[in-house]
Amino acid sequence: MSSKVIVAENGQGRYQQQVIAGQHHLIADEPASMGGADAGPAPFDFIMSGLGACTSMTLRMYAERKELPLTRVSVELSHDKVEIDGAQRDRITRHITLEGDLSAEQRQRLLEIANKCPVHRALSQSIQLECNLLD
Known part of the structure; x- marks a missing residue:
């Protein structure tokens, strides 16, 4: 890390x-x-990339430990704004594709595991952010 x-x-x-x-x-x-030149990902693209990578890696690790027949993971993410209780909030949506000969129960368990990846947990909780100026 x-x-x-x-x-x-x-x-x-x-x-x-x-x-x-x-x-x-x-x-x-x-x-x-x-107003940029689109020379690289935007800041929210980096956030979504981190979440997608963490989700996929977490699912791969779990599948290997449990010897599940997961052959490929793909995570598609999007970001938009939604209104919740009169306030604009950021929303990230993940669409996870699991390939392999998985049962319905295994697929459901993998979804549960996806929601336990460290980046998902950090983003869905309050993160303490500290900011300091350096000389």
Whole structure:
């Protein structure tokens, strides 16, 4: 698990960011419709990518431990805004495709496990966020 991610403007575009996560170098940007150059995923795309990856990896680990005949996992995610009690809230929807000769009970259990992945748990609970300025 990467313990530190560094994000900084890269000078290549209005909103473009260099993202360094361990040995991995990525680009983040806003889409053209938001004034960016669409040179990389937008911030919510990174959130959804993390959730999708965690979901798929968690399901793979569980299936291996339980020796389930899961041959492939695919997770499609989307983000939108919904109104709840008069306030706009973010909503992420996951559509999970499970391939393999799985029974209805195994498929249901895998759905339960998907909702226990660490990123799902973190996003569905209140996260304590701290922000400090450095000199």
